[in-house]
Amino acid sequence: MKIGFFDSGIGGLTVLGHALKILPFADYIYYADIEHLPYGEKTKSEVRQYVQKAMDYMAEIKVDAVVIACNTATSVAGMKLRKNYSFPIIGMEPAVKPAVAYCQETGKKTLVLATSLTLREEKFQQLVERLEATAMVDTLPLGGLVKFAEQFEFDTSAVEQYLQKEFAPLTLADYGAVVLGCTHFPLFSNILKQFFPEETVFFDGSVGTINHLADILTQKGIAPSVDDKIKFVITNGKLPPNDVDYKKILQAYVHSI
Numbered sequence: 148m149k150i151g152f153f154d155s156g157i158g159g160l161t162v163l164g165h166a167l168k169i170l171p172f173a174d175y176i177y178y179a180d181i182e183h184l185p186y187g188e189k190t191k192s193e194v195r196q197y198v199q200k201a202m203d204y205m206a207e208i209k210v211d212a213v214v215i216a217c218n219t220a221t222s223v224a225g226m227k228l229r230k231n232y233s234f235p236i237i238g239m240e241p242a243v244k245p246a247v248a249y250c251q252e253t254g255k256k257t258l259v260l261a262t263s264l265t266l267r268e269e270k271f272q273q274l275v276e277r278l279e280a281t282a283m284v285d286t287l288p289l290g291g292l293v294k295f296a297e298q299f300e301f302d303t304s305a306v307e308q309y310l311q312k313e314f315a316p317l318t319l320a321d322y323g324a325v326v327l328g329c330t331h332f333p334l335f336s337n338i339l340k341q342f343f344p345e346e347t348v349f350f351d352g353s354v355g356t357i358n359h360l361a362d363i364l365t366q367k368g369i370a371p372s373v374d375d376k377i378k379f380v381i382t383n384g385k386l387p388p389n390d391v392d393y394k395k396i397l398q399a400y401v402h403s404i
Contacts, residue, residue, distance in 0.1 A: 148369045150360070151205040151213040152177045153198070155184040156297045157396055158331030159216025162239070162353045163377075164400040166214070169357045170364070172371035175378070177393070178204065182382035185293040186219040187262025187329070194264070198224040202232055204380070210234055211369045214360060216330050218261060218352075222268040235363045241271065241328035242350040247280045249348055255323030256283050260339075262329050263288035271328075285322075289313060289332070296331040299392065302338050310342060319343050327351040334400065 150173050152163050163177060183189065183197045198220050205213050212235040215221045215228075221238030229236050246257045257280070265271055266286045275284050291309050300306055319342055326349075327333055333351050340349065377397075379390045 148172075148212075148364060148372055149174045149176065149208070149210045151175075151208075151210040152216050153201045153205070153213060153220070154179060154215075154217045154330060155186040155197075155220070156181050156293070156331070157393060158293065158296060158329060158334070159214075160393065160397045161330050161333040161351070161400055162214060162216035162356060164397060164404060165353045165357045166360070167375065167397075167401055168404070169354075170361055170371075171375055174372050174376045176205070176208065176210065176380060177377060178380045178382075179393070180382045181297065184297060185262070185290060186217065187264045187288070187290045187293060189264070191223045191264070194220055194223045195227070198228065202228055202236070205234070206232055211367075212237065212360060212364060214356060215239065216356075218265045218328050218330065222265050222270045235360075235367070237356060237360045237363065239330065239356055240274065240352050241265070241326050242352040242355065243274055243280070243284065243326055243328075244278060246324035246326045246348075246350040247278050247283065249350075250283060250323045253323040256285060256321050257324045257326060258317070258319075258322040259284060259286045259326040259328050260289050260332055261286070261326075262290045262293065265328055285317070287313065287317070289329070292335055293329065293331045296334050299396075301334055306335065306338055310338065314342055319347075322347060325349050334396070336403075 152159050178201050186194050215238045218239045225238035250257050295306050
């Protein structure tokens with residue numbers, strides 16, 4: 148089986164990491180559109196164009212399925228894309244539902260961290276409204292973390308200072324759950340957890356997304372590959388990452404989960 152992964156940069160590696168554990172026998176194509184990152188600061192029409200180009204590439208190389216490993220791209224373009232391609236397209240959704248269910252047991256609130264575009268989208272607002280959780284869900288855009296990640300900064304003093312500034316208006320002890328609503332954010336799990344009480348639980352939607360992918364592949368009868376291979380396709384941007392950089396981050400993340 149040939150599975151495409153798409154993100155604006157390295158964030159989708161956190162989703163691919165779970166795929167390597169749940170679906171080890173597959174050929175993976177990881178498409179990183181660093182030429183246009185960060186998506187969270189772009190207009191919806193711009194993001195749709197970028198995603199369309201990536202999906203056209205996936206169709207050209209004849210993938211069996213694609214994971215849009217980016218919450219922003221999913222919220223802006225996911226629904227329309229599925230009508231235009233013959234292969235299944237699986238998107239991301241912030242793991243608000245399990246986080247809210249957990250907080251209903253503890254009596255605390257849920258904090259959703261994501262990009263500003265994801266949080267502004269009607270798709271996210273409707274998700275919170277369906278759960279009747281408006282009063283217990285707070286949001287905080289942390290687009291700066293995407294920029295740090297793409298510079299391969301994860302646990303530096305600059306990241307810590309950025310988070311201190313962004314978290315300053317909040318009483319972090321009020322939150323029983325934190326939703327990592329951007330696929331870049333799990334790369335900062337260690338430093339993020341230092342700001343919250345030890346009992347705070349962190350949620351992200353990667354495992355659910357990959358389980359959904361596995362179900363779809365099974366339903367369609369797509370056979371596993373003999374072994375697993377990963378090909379990286381990196382668009383020409385201002386930053387100089389290469390296959391080696393991506394493989395190092397992927398290996399480190401797989402080891403941590």
